Amino acid sequence: MPTIGIADTTFARYNMGAAAVDELKQRINAKIIRVTVPGIKDLPVAAKKLIEEQNCDIVMALGMPGAKAQDKTCAHEASQGIIMAQLMTNKHIIEVFVHEDEGRDDKELAFLMDSRTREHAQNVVKMLQSPDQLIKEAGTGQREGFADAKPVGQ
Numbered sequence: 408m409p410t411i412g413i414a415d416t417t418f419a420r421y422n423m424g425a426a427a428v429d430e431l432k433q434r435i436n437a438k439i440i441r442v443t444v445p446g447i448k449d450l451p452v453a454a455k456k457l458i459e460e461q462n463c464d465i466v467m468a469l470g471m472p473g474a475k476a477q478d479k480t481c482a483h484e485a486s487q488g489i490i491m492a493q494l495m496t497n498k499h500i501i502e503v504f505v506h507e508d509e510g511r512d513d514k515e516l517a518f519l520m521d522s523r524t525r526e527h528a529q530n531v532v533k534m535l536q537s538p539d540q541l542i543k544e545a546g547t548g549q550r551e552g553f554a555d556a557k558p559v560g561q
């Protein structure tokens with residue numbers, strides 16, 4: 408049975424961790440370990456600890472960069488930390504960020520935070536259980552949250 412780590416934040420305006428746990432529980436028999444940290448810059452070490460101290464096979468790092476310029480910088484820094492944590496542990500940390508200004512209003516933002524989280528949870532299940540399914544989907548313009556893009560040149 409795989410162990411899946413979920414790290415989310417209190418800064419986010421939607422309970423992304425709850426959505427991830429709910430989606431995973433419907434789709435896979437796994438041990439799920441969840442932690443919540445204040446913000447996205449706290450996610451890299453939270454994910455690394457889930458892997459190294461809690462033996463997680465894969466981690467979802469869930470967060471919401473705000474709309475201000477300093478939030479965008481913060482998101483870039485957090486992403487770099489998450490990539491570094493992946494390279495240090497040789498495990499995937501699926502970064503699920505929804506920028507606050509991706510939604511036209513609160514309703515669309517909530518929809519996007521829920522749907523992107525759930526679709527990435529489905530990706531995690533595929534990565535663990537059926538990586539061949541991802542190969543079948545290669546180049547098909549998959550997008551998490553909003554509608555998929557159309558593939559070109561085939």
Ligand SMILES: Cc1nc2c(=O)[nH]c(=O)nc-2n(C[C@H](O)[C@H](O)[C@H](O)CO)c1C
Nearest residue numbers: 418445446447448471472473477478481
């Ligand atoms: C400027 C800023 N922006 C965000 C953000 O957009 N999203 C988020 O989740 N957290 C933000 N934070 C908080 C940091 O990620 C972090 O929690 C604190 O610096 C404490 O380590 C900060 C400081």
